[in-house]
Amino acid sequence: xxxxxxxxxxxxxxxxxxxxxxxGEYFPMGRRNARPQVKKSAQPANQIERRPGPRPExxxxxxxxxxxxxxxxxxxxxxxxxxxxxxxxxxxxxxxVCRDYETYPPRTYHLRFGxxxxxxxxxxxxxxxxxxxxxxxxxxxxVNDALDKRDRDNRLQANLWSYMFDTETPLSNKLLDxxxxxxxxxxxxxxxxxxxWRVAESGGNVPWFIEAKAERGSHATLLVxxxxxxxxxxxxxxxxxxxxxxxxxxWRDGRLFKMVPDLLAEQFTVSPQLIGTDTDYNRRYLTxxxxxxxxxxxxxxxxxxxxxxxLSAWITKESQTERQANQLKKILVSExxxxxxxxxxxxxxxxxxxxxxxxxxxxxxxx
Amino acid sequence: xxxEAEISRRNxxxxxxxxxxxxxxxxxxxxxxxxxxxxxLAEALNRLLMDLCIRCTKDSRxxxxxxxxxxxxxxxxxxxxxxxxxxxxxxxxxxxxxCDLAESPLRVEQRPVDxxxxxxxxxxxxxxxxxxxxxxxxxxxxxxxxxWVAKHQDSFPPIVFNITDGQAxxxxxxxxxxxxxxxxxxxGHVLLFNLHISETPATEEQRRNWLYPGADKEATLPxxxxxxxxxxxxxxxxxxxxxxxxxxxxxxxxxxxxxxxxPMTEIVRxxxxxxxxxNLR
Numbered sequence: 001x002x003x004x005x006x007x008x009x010x011x012x013x014x015x016x017x018x019x020x021x022x023x024g025e026y027f028p029m030g031r032r033n034a035r036p037q038v039k040k041s042a043q044p045a046n047q048i049e050r051r052p053g054p055r056p057e058x059x060x061x062x063x064x065x066x067x068x069x070x071x072x073x074x075x076x077x078x079x080x081x082x083x084x085x086x087x088x089x090x091x092x093x094x095x096x097v098c099r100d101y102e103t104y105p106p107r108t109y110h111l112r113f114g115x116x117x118x119x120x121x122x123x124x125x126x127x128x129x130x131x132x133x134x135x136x137x138x139x140x141x142x143v144n145d146a147l148d149k150r151d152r153d154n155r156l157q158a159n160l161w162s163y164m165f166d167t168e169t170p171l172s173n174k175l176l177d178x179x180x181x182x183x184x185x186x187x188x189x190x191x192x193x194x195x196x197w198r199v200a201e202s203g204g205n206v207p208w209f210i211e212a213k214a215e216r217g218s219h220a221t222l223l224v225x226x227x228x229x230x231x232x233x234x235x236x237x238x239x240x241x242x243x244x245x246x247x248x249x250x251w252r253d254g255r256l257f258k259m260v261p262d263l264l265a266e267q268f269t270v271s272p273q274l275i276g277t278d279t280d281y282n283r284r285y286l287t288x289x290x291x292x293x294x295x296x297x298x299x300x301x302x303x304x305x306x307x308x309x310x311l312s313a314w315i316t317k318e319s320q321t322e323r324q325a326n327q328l329k330k331i332l333v334s335e336x337x338x339x340x341x342x343x344x345x346x347x348x349x350x351x352x353x354x355x356x357x358x359x360x361x362x363x364x365x366x367x
Numbered sequence: 368x369x370x371e372a373e374i375s376r377r378n379x380x381x382x383x384x385x386x387x388x389x390x391x392x393x394x395x396x397x398x399x400x401x402x403x404x405x406x407x408l409a410e411a412l413n414r415l416l417m418d419l420c421i422r423c424t425k426d427s428r429x430x431x432x433x434x435x436x437x438x439x440x441x442x443x444x445x446x447x448x449x450x451x452x453x454x455x456x457x458x459x460x461x462x463x464x465x466c467d468l469a470e471s472p473l474r475v476e477q478r479p480v481d482x483x484x485x486x487x488x489x490x491x492x493x494x495x496x497x498x499x500x501x502x503x504x505x506x507x508x509x510x511x512x513x514x515w516v517a518k519h520q521d522s523f524p525p526i527v528f529n530i531t532d533g534q535a536x537x538x539x540x541x542x543x544x545x546x547x548x549x550x551x552x553x554x555g556h557v558l559l560f561n562l563h564i565s566e567t568p569a570t571e572e573q574r575r576n577w578l579y580p581g582a583d584k585e586a587t588l589p590x591x592x593x594x595x596x597x598x599x600x601x602x603x604x605x606x607x608x609x610x611x612x613x614x615x616x617x618x619x620x621x622x623x624x625x626x627x628x629x630p631m632t633e634i635v636r637x638x639x640x641x642x643x644x645x646n647l648r
Contacts, residue, residue, distance in 0.1 A: 077375060077377045082429075129425070132426075201427040202427065207469070207470075208488055209424045209488075211485075211486065212421050212486070355375075
């Protein structure tokens with residue numbers, strides 16, 4: 001290794017705030033609370049530069065180690081660029097979103113006492129226009145805004161997402177309206193970006209079918225998880241909000257402990273609850289009943305999975321009996337299992353699982 | 368034979384529309400608008416084709432994804448008894464991909480919608496002339512579908528929609544209809560749905576019984592011709608039954624893809640339901 005390589009590696013080892021100062025201008029998406037920059041004719045996969053993960057927090061502070069692994073697989077016979085699922089992950093220093101890789105390399109993070117992290121997954125509707133873009137915008141802004149609890153004077157304050165995650169209080173129509181407004185603001189970003197691509201790809205002469213399809217807008221599901229470490233009880237408190245049929249699976253001792261939303265296998269249909277880019281659609285179809293919320297305690301050795309619909313449907317179906325649950329534990333939940341891509345490909349190829357895009361975020365507490 | 372196959376680029380499906388262009392299609396539809404049946408059918412078909420193209424459009428980079436092969440065969444035309452009804456660059460082609468269909472309408476009209484001008488593509492112009500050579504059309508449909516299923520054994524089976532207002536003038540269409548329904552992919556037999564447009568006076572109960580009748584309603588059909596069309600029609604697959612029931616349509620698990628003496632609005636409604644995909648991927 002020569003001297004210049006060493007210097008670059010040194011830069012990558014800087015603390016997050018130092019990275020922000022040095023790289024912030026060029027890699028705005030790597031910082032928390034940054035807004036995505038719209039670039040002409042660029043696909044989202046290329047918009048966001050990869051950043052190194054945060055350095056471990058000093059050992060003197062109470063903290064836990066946890067393991068993150070993410071899979072994002074396109075339908076069999078399709079390319080990763082055609083995958084319409086999206087995910088995003090954020091903690092107080094760092095935000096990352098899905099890009100052009102199938103498996104996010106497993107990595108270990110540290111969560112300090114009191115600190116929060118947010119993870120979101122979304123499944124863009126196949127029949128919608130530019131639904132991958134809509135799924136990416138929803139996930140990025142959900143994790144960013146869920147942790148963004150400081151006002152302009154840097155004071156902590158509750159925000160929309162604090163209320164959305166407050167499972168103790170029933171979701172009011174007023175809060176639902178605020179959420180719809182949040183969606184409408186993000187839909188403007190989608191429209192602007194989709195329109196720029198439209199013009200860029202067609203040289204200004206937009207075909208009739210692109211124009212007509214764009215008029216119908218886009219649709220996607222959304223599931224957001226917020227996790228906070230509580231040092232005195234040595235547990236993590238998690239809260240989850242789901243719109244549509246993406247599910248959170250909480251595994252304890254290799255068994256399914258909890259599922260949110262708690263759907264039956266036959267409830268995974270072709271028409272789940274969706275978030276649209278169209279205000280009228282959301283006013284009509286995005287209802288209080290369509291937003292599922294829950295919370296729980298995440299203990300050492302537990303696993304949390306965030307899965308899009310086809311995988312969720314399969315897990316639900318396969319965990320109906322004791323024998324199936326044991327089989328499932330052997331196939332998927334075992335810690336020795338390193339790479340699940342081949343398992344999912346085989347299941348889809350054998351028609352045991354629907355041939356759909358799959359996103360799985362696997363969180364494991366490493367005590 | 369489950370009608371479960373996914374519809375994807377690798378395994379597209381096929382919709383074939385046989386449209387009656389005989390002289391009787393020049394009569395008014397009977398809704399008081401003064402429109403001819405041929406005009407109303409062409410309008411409905413153009414809207415449906417437009418919707419199929421839009422459904423397959425992914426984004427501005429990919430454009431239209433190849434999910435469907437589509438054909439429109441007219442019967443009763445002036446110079447040639449049956450033949451492809453698509454015009455422009457697609458003239459003479461019996462089956463085209465949805466990508467080609469989207470790229471090559473006959474013309475694109477500007478129409479006002481909610482105070483804005485929107486583009487409406489036109490592929491089929493109305494025609495109302497001569498007899499009703501339904502048998503020839505069904506035989507041609509059989510040949511086309513035979514070739515198609517041979518190449519697409521893993522696909523969702525094709526659906527043939529036969530839209531007519533009268534009786535065949537070239538013989539008994541039942542053998543040709545049976546031959547079509549005996550063709551199959553590994554996922555199921557080819558489906559043949561018969562949609563009979565008419566505004567002949569009938570009671571409310573009769574009208575209701577003549578929409579998607581099951582075996583128990585066959586006896587209520589008014590004549591031999593209606594019963595012939597009933598026998599020619601396939602039973603609706605489960606996903607269409609579910610979609611139709613969700614729309615409040617009077618269907619049951621043994622309902623056939625058949626309407627008799629139905630107004631144009633019902634024809635349009637069924638075309639929309641019948642072309643809804645189950646597993647678009």
